[in-house]
Amino acid sequence: MAKHNEQLLLFLALDSGLHGIVLTSTAKIAKQFGVSQQTASRKLRNLKKAGLISLNASPSGCEISITSAGASVLRKNFLSLKRLFGGKQKPSISGKVKTGLGEGRYYISRPVYLKQFKTKLGFNPFLGTLNLRVSNNILEQFLLALQPIEIAGFKTDERSFGKILVFKVLVEGKQQAAIIFPERTAHARDEIEIIAPINLRKKFKLKEGSKVSVFS
Amino acid sequence: MAKHNEQLLLFLALDSGLHGIVLTSTAKIAKQFGVSQQTASRKLRNLKKAGLISLNASPSGCEISITSAGASVLRKNFLSLKRLFGGKQKPSISGKVKTGLGEGRYYISRPVYLKQFKTKLGFNPFLGTLNLRVSNNILEQFLLALQPIEIAGFKTDERSFGKILVFKVLVEGKQQAAIIFPERTAHARDEIEIIAPINLRKKFKLKEGSKVSVFS
DNA sequence: ATTACTAAGTTCCGAGTAC
């Protein structure tokens, strides 16, 4: 199935609008689209065959309009892109940066954890955590909407490391990151630890008390 | 300009987000995208070469993220589609300027018509018509969505002037104007006459064959 | 398991040209 014709479909739609008709010629389209007249002609016929445009070609030129199927294809693309750019703001929670004790850094540096972070989260975390103080009950609600991912614990000769629950999030609406919860801290949580592929504190120039928003 | 790889770029962006990093494999992408593993591999390398993604491939898989250039390409597409879907596009029809015989000018100059134009359309027309060649069946569709306004005919000692049907429209999306149909020309219409408060030909610098869009 | 090279098959493009 020819797919790159969608670029031409978009081009045509921009010219005629979704409901308009445009009187033009294969040569004009070819020139504007950057292909030969023959290719433009063939592509137009392909789009017609695929039902995406209505095409009426004659020795005096051609009339083109977008069919509902064509509009549907474009709309689908639009909705996808809207998710990336224009999308509605997803649920979020904000908190203030709190300097931690560096415990998080120690834990996440354990190779067994690191390996799982990479496979289950898709990134190698920067070796440090960003600690945020948040409202307790809002945090509960926020986490309810998220899918928990389990990082298995392990034992060494000296001690044991427990399971960790992680939740994929976006920091400031765009930076891929994850909230991590060592399972042992099952008590009230008014603080969260965040890991990310990069140094969040540096990237967003955060200081003690800075406000940070975390999105699902 | 990039090719149909943009489809893959969008696919990747939907997977990783615009700023995320995703750990995956060429085989997974291939399966989801509907091509062979080899093609996925090659396309990813092409996208990397084009600077649209950052790609780190190794025998253990590949890490992919969208570069700012890649995001820019997607945003451009998004903005184009937004123009189509974001604003409510009204029905339109486009045609080519065709030099008329000056008959229209004579008719609309009749004081009895002029008076009605002013009261029923709200403007005193420039004494000249813009003639457009359009597609017949598309014109029918376009007019169906519009409200016809009737301009009464009259008689002089020498001859009679028939009814005129007019339809309020916007030329090039903004200029107030009206399509006029002398009722006597009840036969196939592949040409329309437009009047407006100003000289359309002059305002839009139109020549024989220029493309003009008319909106409802 | 991976990525990605080679080779062969397939599709696509556009110059020439018919109508």
Added chain:
DNA sequence: TGTACTCGGAACTTAGTAA
């Protein structure tokens, strides 16, 4: 002017396979 056909070469895809 138009559209659209043929056809040789370019570009792309994929199976087999190396690393």
